[in-house]
Every structure is written in structure tokens, then in C-alpha cells.
Amino acid sequence: MSAGSHHPAPASPVEQRVAALEALLTERGLVPEGFIEEITRRYESEIGPMNGAKVVARAWVDPQYQQRLLADGTAAIAELGFGGPEGDHMVVVENTPAVHNVIVCTLCSCYPWPVLGLPPAWYKDPPYRARMVREPRTLLAEMGCPLPADAEIRVWDSSAEVRYLVLPERPPGTEGMTEAELAGLVTRDSMIGTARL
Amino acid sequence: MDGIHDLGGMQGFGEVGYSPAEPVFGRRWEAVARALLVAVAGAVEASGGEFRHSIERMEPGHYLTSSYYEHWLTAAATLAVEHGLVTRSELEERAAGRFPLSGPVLAPPVADAGPDVDRPRFGAGDRVQVREWHPPGHTRCPGYVRGKTGTVVRVDGIHSVPDVEAHGPARRREPTYSVRFDAADLWRDGQRGVWVHVDLWDSYLERS
Numbered sequence: 434m435s436a437g438s439h440h441p442a443p444a445s446p447v448e449q450r451v452a453a454l455e456a457l458l459t460e461r462g463l464v465p466e467g468f469i470e471e472i473t474r475r476y477e478s479e480i481g482p483m484n485g486a487k488v489v490a491r492a493w494v495d496p497q498y499q500q501r502l503l504a505d506g507t508a509a510i511a512e513l514g515f516g517g518p519e520g521d522h523m524v525v526v527e528n529t530p531a532v533h534n535v536i537v538c539t540l541c542s543c544y545p546w547p548v549l550g551l552p553p554a555w556y557k558d559p560p561y562r563a564r565m566v567r568e569p570r571t572l573l574a575e576m577g578c579p580l581p582a583d584a585e586i587r588v589w590d591s592s593a594e595v596r597y598l599v600l601p602e603r604p605p606g607t608e609g610m611t612e613a614e615l616a617g618l619v620t621r622d623s624m625i626g627t628a629r630l
Numbered sequence: 631m632d633g634i635h636d637l638g639g640m641q642g643f644g645e646v647g648y649s650p651a652e653p654v655f656g657r658r659w660e661a662v663a664r665a666l667l668v669a670v671a672g673a674v675e676a677s678g679g680e681f682r683h684s685i686e687r688m689e690p691g692h693y694l695t696s697s698y699y700e701h702w703l704t705a706a707a708t709l710a711v712e713h714g715l716v717t718r719s720e721l722e723e724r725a726a727g728r729f730p731l732s733g734p735v736l737a738p739p740v741a742d743a744g745p746d747v748d749r750p751r752f753g754a755g756d757r758v759q760v761r762e763w764h765p766p767g768h769t770r771c772p773g774y775v776r777g778k779t780g781t782v783v784r785v786d787g788i789h790s791v792p793d794v795e796a797h798g799p800a801r802r803r804e805p806t807y808s809v810r811f812d813a814a815d816l817w818r819d820g821q822r823g824v825w826v827h828v829d830l831w832d833s834y835l836e837r838s
């Protein structure tokens with residue numbers, strides 16, 4: 434199977450390069466049958482922000498779980514069945530009315546896969562990586578997340594082995610909601626820190 | 631290396647191309663490129679450091695004008711050529727055109743990694759200064775904190791040093807720390823009330 438086989442349009446130069454590498458590696462026995470489909474399926478359906486949303490909702494309804502989550506993120510997240518590559522050393526940082534946390538990876542694209550999935554394109558692109566450590570207040574406002582002038586901003590640059598998850602504040606007026614309903618309120622961006630709920 | 635990937639604090643980039651949601655793989659070639667990198671990295675037993683460095687060595691113009699999955703494709707092809715799985719001419723023949731690869735490794739192989747650091751030299755609350763140096767190879771010390779002073783807020787266990795593992799089979803393990811910097815100390819125009827935390831290996835730091 435070639436990379437372009439699903440596209441009726443002529444292959445773009447990058448598609449031709451992908452097809453070339455795929456063909457050569459397949460000929461050398463380095464791409465087993467079904468390998469590409471299996472990897473793709475795993476990243477498309479098994480991981481994603483729906484996992485992180487469950488972690489956040491549990492923390493909102495269970496203060497003891499929240500304590501464990503903030504003390505040892507990796508272990509508390511594993512209680513809900515999530516873990517694996519790019520999630521082996523998790524630190525959860527808590528938003529409060531006075532403190533806002535946001536995550537970035539200035540050197541590449543480090544991101545907590547087990548709880549948020551693969552990162553969105555903008556997270557990996559130069560403007561976000563360049564600006565979030567230098568002018569976070571401006572950039573957050575631009576991205577639709579203006580903060581009070583006296584709010585403290587904590588930026589976390591994922592430059593080593595730890596991956597971060599932001600614990601957003603529970604929105605007011607949600608006291609009667611179930612854990613599953615609460616999880617439905619939690620957005621990907623609120624766990625990156627580029628939005629508040 | 632002082633490469634194009636070290637983007638923290640660079641100016642002139644403009645708006646973030648934000649989208650609230652997007653498919654995991656927008657096009658099939660992105661998923662294939664991603665899987666091929668997994669295949670190549672497995673076949674050549676590339677460390678995380680060697681993988682990241684193969685992207686960092688991309689020509690800056692190419693890096694800035696290609697998507698992240700094209701970076702991964704370039705990394706996969708570069709590692710495949712450098713480890714003898716395929717040749718560049720085979721790639722260009724099959725692709726019927728140019729196949730840009732990353733530039734050469736500028737650092738010598740690491741023959742002697744030196745001893746592991748088994749115990750953290752610093753603890754939470756300690757003031758530390760980041761070494762001011764310009765290694766020719768891979769490092770996970772962002773340029774924007776070099777020479778700067780901050781405060782350790784967390785000790786994170788012992789991990790393989792990327793600067794070593796990217797350049798051969800030798801390994802050295804050291805503690806890593808989360809170090810908090812006041813944005814006002816990092817940038818002349820640093821914003822008020824902003825703390826930037828960077829995770830750094832032991833050998834990147836000196837006591838302040």
C-alpha cells in the first residue's frame with residue numbers, strides 16, 4: 434500500500450517522499466503488515482483529551498483523589514488506567530483564582546500523550562513555542578484567555594522527562610452534576626492552560 | 631547546537647494558528663510518516679536524544695516552512711540513511727525528486743560519558759545558575775535560560791542525559807530539576823507576575 438493510494442489527486446512532493454521511504458523500508462522488511470494501521474489506530478482512538486477530562490472530573494468530585502493527583506500525578510492517573518509513553522513522569526499543576534498554569538515545549542513538541550493525545554499542530558508550531566515563554570499574558574489574551582492583571586502566570590517548559598497536565602478550576606454552578614457530566618465540560622485547551630472553563 | 635529548534639523567546643512570529651479541534655492526522659501521509667519514524671527508530675535503536683537531534687539538524691529554512699510531520703519524515707529518512715538502511719540516492723530516485731535530509735552531526739561521538747550522578751546536588755529552594763555554554767551537539771538546555779539564575783522547585787529523579795545519549799551508545803544518568811525563573815530576569819521586556827519553569831539536568835547547573 435502506498436501513502437497516496439487513498440487520494441485521487443496527484444501526490445504532493447511530501448507524499449512522494451513518504452511513499453518512497455515507506456516502499457524502501459517495506460522492501461527491507463522493516464514495516465510489518467498492518468504496522469502503520471495499528472499505530473494510527475492507537476493514536477486516533479485510544480488516547481486523547483477524553484482521558485485527561487476523566488482525571489480532572491475525578492479530582493473535582495473526590496478531594497482525596499485530587500490530593501493524590503497533585504502529590505504524584507503519574508500514580509493517580511494510573512489509577513484511572515492511563516499511562517505509557519510520554520506519560521511516565523506526570524506532574525499536575527493546579528489553577529486557582531490567583532494562579533494560572535500553562536504548558537509548552539520550546540525545544541520540540543513534548544506533551545502528555547496518555548491524557549491529552551497527540552498535540553495539536555499549533556502547539557508544535559514556532560509562534561506558540563517562541564512566544565509562550567516570553568509574553569504569555571499577551572498570547573493567552575490573543576488566544577481567548579485574558580487573565581486579570583494581578584493573576585500570577587506559571588509557564589511550564591517541558592524540557593526534560595516530566596510531562597505536565599493543568600488541573601483547571603471547576604466552573605461555578607456545576608454542583609449538581611455527575612462525574613461523567615463534569616468530564617464533558619473539560620476541554621483540551623483547559624488542560625494545556627490556553628483556556629479557562 | 632544553537633539550532634532553529636531552540637525557539638523559546640524568539641521574536642517576530644505573529645499569531646498562533648489556533649484551532650479548537652482537529653483530526654489526529656489531517657492527511658494519511660502524516661500518519662504514515664509518524665509510523666515510519668517509529669519503525670526506523672526501532673530498527674536503529676535510536677535514543678530519544680538521537681531522534682530529537684535528527685530533527686534539530688534540519689536546515690533552518692526547511693524547518694520553519696514544513697509541518698511537524700514533515701520534520702518526523704525528515705528525521706526518519708535521515709536516521710535511515712545515517713544507519714545504512716537506505717541511501718539518499720535510492721530515496722531521491724523513488725521520490726522522483728529532491729529528498730532533503732538533516733545536516734551532519736557537528737559534535738564528536740561521546741566515548742566516555744563520565745560517572746553517573748546518583749544523588750541530587752540541589753534541593754527545592756536552592757538558587758542555581760544555568761551554565762553559559764554552546765555545545766555543538768544535542769542538549770535539552772534551552773538557550774533562553776543559559777547564564778540565568780533561578781530557584782529549584784522540584785527534584786524529579788534520575789534520568790539519562792540527552793547530551794550524551796544522542797552521540798553514541800554511552801550513557802550517563804543524572805537528577806533533573808524543575809527550576810523557576812522570574813520572567814523579569816529572563817527578558818528585558820519580561821511580563822510582570824510571570825514565572826517560567828524549565829526542567830534541567832544536573833550538569834546544566836551550578837550553585838548560585
